[in-house]
Amino acid sequence: GCRPLWLRELIAESIVGVMPEYLIHQAWGDAKSFEDFRLPELEALADMHGIGPASEPPLYDIKDFDPLSPFLKVNLPNEEVAKNIAERSMMMKNIVEFWGEAKTAGELQAVVKAYIERNESTVRQYMTTGTFAFKLYGFGKTYQYKDQMKVLKPFFELGFKNKVKLKNPDHQFWIFFDHGHHAGGGDNGPPKKVYFGRFIADGMRHVCNTFSLKTRPFIGPTSTVAELAFVMANQGQVKMGSWVLDPFVGTASLLVASSYFGAMCVGMDRDYCLLHSKIHKKHAEKKDLFTNFRHYGLAKPEIVCGDNAYPPWHAREVYDAIICDPPYGVRAGARKSGSRNRLKGKKVNPVLTEHDNAHIPSSVPYPVEDVMADLHDVAAKYLVVGGRLVYLLPTVGEFDPKSLPQHECLELVAHSKQRLTAGFYRRCITIKKIKAWKEGMACRRRDKTSEPAPCWEDVKSKLPRKKDATDVKEKALEGEEERPPEQRNPLMVDNDDHRNEGKEQAPPKKRKVSNENMK
Structure with missing residues (x-):
């Protein structure tokens, strides 16, 4: 029969090719997760496959792109x-594989039917x-079983001849409902868009459990x-x-992710005790950063005890990526090798040659x-051209990349x-080396x-x-309608220790209680 005008227009949009070939379902969580990392990671991975900013058609x-939606249509050359x-x-x-989109499930069924008719030679298999199996996902709304069956029933009439198998089918077809994100929750009304596609592959989020800090043998406070470690490895294009x-290797949590991707890793830190596992009690089981690599069956990194303020490397462009979490002074104070006496203008006694190996240099604030x-100087000097520097940086207030x-x-x-707290952010900075380093080049100070x-x-x-935050909270609980201006704080935190937000924490240690204390 004759199709209605709205359907002819919707199908016409699909035919002219403005709709990309693939639809990605991205991770989406609360304000303290990593939604803002979605596009940079996608662009970095696409660039690894030859899809750069100047590609035609563009990646997306x-x-x-809707920052409050997990769905994005992309142009990719093929299924592989x-x-x-x-x-x-x-x-x-x-x-x-993107087959169509519409405003309602009924309209979507008609659009998908037209897609099948146009591409019968490739999709009929x-x-x-x-x-096969149909899968349904609602963003912003939960669909009960009865509602799912009501939506899926018309799609069985599209000409599927193969057998239904809900567990591990050969072919999966997804229907995504995007109702949008609303902070208040509840019923978000009709969907903004409904998508249909053939499943291609899952992401690698399953490794979050495998490599969780909660089950890792050796961790530290930072x-x-x-x-985040795997996202940074992806943005560094590690392969x-x-x-x-x-x-600034610390417990080497960032190198674990890079080693998983097959990289040859090198770590450096000036903390002699940490690198040599001298932080344990005498009778405790000795663990060090290599314990994690043995635990996961990964190649161990090469570790150097050194100071990034005075890099020990030969002046050669050798590294494909530098990935780190610098000591910016929030949880781990920044220090570098140096003489405190020299800072005070006092005489500095040299270290005798026979004491070189056992000597631990003193440190000064960094x-x-x-x-x-x-x-940045180290990255410019030791990265290969095209290599990437990826690091974490905390900021308060407005951030200007030019800073x-x-x-x-x-x-x-x-x-x-x-976002860790109101006004306090942890940022992931990705920088690319665009030309070779020459003697005399340095960062502008x-x-x-x-x-x-x-x-x-x-x-x-x-x-x-902590005391300031507690005082303000207590006064707010007393029923004050408006806080005094001097107590208004845009950085008010929601828990007692903002410094541990965004980090998985080790389980608390059990205290041993002697029988005498129990009497």
Whole structure:
């Protein structure tokens, strides 16, 4: 019969080819998770497969991107590339071959029917061979079993001849309802869009449980959660055979992710006791950062006891990626090797040769601006051209990318943010080396007499103290309608210790109680 005008127009849009071939279902959570990391990770993985910013057609249309939706249509050359990108992505739940979209399930059924008619030679095999199953997912609304069956029933009439198998079918077909995100919850009304697609591959979010800090043998207070570590490895474009450096290695949580992808890892830290496992009690089981690599069956990294302020490397461009979490002074104070006596103008006694091996150098404070400038200098000097520097940076207030250290060899690629508390963010900075380093090149340093300090300088002093936060909370509980101006704090935290937010914590230790104390 004659199709209605609205359906002819909807089908016409599909025929002209403005709709991309694939639909990705991205991870989406609360405000403290990593939604802002979705596009930078996707772009980095696509670039690894030759799909860059200048590609035609573009990877995605920015007009289609909704920061409050987990769905995004993308252009990819073929199913193999789509599968490879998905299986490397931490921020992607799955990817499907895009068959159509509409405003309602009824309209979607008609659009998918037209898609099948136009592409019968390629899609009929998925509808006649093996087994199949329909899957339904609602974003912003939960669909009960009865509601799901009501939606799915018309799609069985599209000509599927193969047998239904709900568990491990040969072919999966997904229907996604996007009702939008509403902070208040509840029924969000009719869907904004409904999508249909053939399942291609899942993302790699399953490794979050495998590499969780909760089950990792050796961790520290600044160990990076698995999800973020893998995202940073992806943005660093780490692959089999890559050389990766972490100049602030700590417990090597970032190198675990890079090693998983087959990289040859090198770590450096100035904490002699941590690297040599001298932080345990005498009778405790000895563990060190290598314990984690043995636990996961990964290649162990090469570890150097050194200081990034005075890098020990030969001046060669060797590393494909530098991935790190610098000591910016919020939880781990930044220090570098140096003489405290020299700072005070006193005489410095040299270390005798026979004491070299056992000598642990003294340290002095390491300003955050110097930490960042030295890190960029190291990246410019030791990265290969095209290599990437990926690091975490805390900020308070407005962030201007131009406030980052500037180097003529380096170019900012992306910056993502994770909100830890109101006004306090942890950002992931991705930088690419665009030309070879030459002697004399260095980061431009800020003129502290005439230029304002960046928002990432001395973050710790800008955070509320625990006592201040507690006082304000107590007064709010007393029923004050409006806080005094001097007590208004845009950085008010929601728990007692903001510093541990965004990090998985080790389970509490059990206290041993003697029989005498029980009497």
